[in-house]
Amino acid sequence: MTDELVLYTNPMSRGRIARWMLEEIGVPYRTEILHFGTTMKGDAYKAVNPMGKVPAVKHGKHVVTECAAICAYLADAFPEAGLAPPTEQRADYYRWLFFAAGPLEASVSNRVLGFEVPKERERMIGYGTYQDVMDVLEKAVRTSAYIAGNTFTAADVYVGSHLGYGLQFGTIEKRPAFEQYFGRLTLRDAYQRANEKDNAAAAELQKAG
Structure with a gap:
């Protein structure tokens, strides 16, 4: 599947689970960092996840929320990664x-x-x-x-x-x-890459205040 993958997340959230899973499947994805109480609760993101919570993954026209579902979906959508048993x-x-x-x-x-x-x-x-x-x-x-x-x-x-x-x-x-x-x-x-990316994102958020 070649549809764009987008991760909606905040590095101080369960979004770290989805980030790790995306690093495991090893395909390119874009990251949208959202802020608690502001962009996470805004209309634009609520059109993606009406709960106003992260993470969410958008794959082409499909949106998946809930970390367990994201893990299962990505394992099935990218079987070449070998992350789901037969x-x-x-x-x-x-x-x-x-x-x-x-x-x-x-x-x-x-x-x-x-x-x-x-x-x-x-x-x-x-x-x-x-x-x-x-x-x-x-x-x-x-x-x-x-x-x-x-x-x-x-x-x-x-x-x-x-x-x-x-x-x-x-x-x-x-x-x-x-x-x-x-x-x-x-x-x-993949775990170490994900951790490094989220730690860097968290440092940027702290710097921005």
């Missing part, structure tokens, strides 16, 4: 993409906000408990080199990003298995 081998790939988008993000967010699910209500919430989520995720990253087996996929971009942010900001427990898994991911050239 269809018949996608069970674990889909499982962990959506585990991170659902139970992991919800449990971590609620914990940060100080919300603890009452013991008698744990069956009513999709993730049960924060501890359950951490234990399940730890077992997954200890089982194989990557989240869906022995090959790196788009699911590692998404799950790894959650773990990286959580370890950095203290919202996810610093278990050795988490640190070892994320450490492997940070050695990837």
Whole structure:
């Protein structure tokens, strides 16, 4: 596919996940940096994403929002990058993409906000408990080199990003298995390129005030 790719982002946001994924697929893309509370909430960008949040990726006439969806879409749109398993081998790939988008993000967010699910209500919430989520995720990253087996996929971009942010900001427990898994991911050239670009963009924003 030759349609232009555009990344709408801010370097201090989940847009870093989409940037990493774009660097993994290795095709040219254009970056639009948006500002919280101003251009991100303006009419021009709301025509792209009515939520007024980043990231979003525009590919020709198609717009994709939500980081897990962006990772899955780009893996399918650019199969030559090899970031999605063959269809018949996608069970674990889909499982962990959506585990991170659902139970992991919800449990971590609620914990940060100080919300603890009452013991008698744990069956009513999709993730049960924060501890359950951490234990399940730890077992997954200890089982194989990557989240869906022995090959790196788009699911590692998404799950790894959650773990990286959580370890950095203290919202996810610093278990050795988490640190070892994320450490492997940070050695990837695409991760390092993405990080350098976002760090440079963040420095420019700070300089501009």
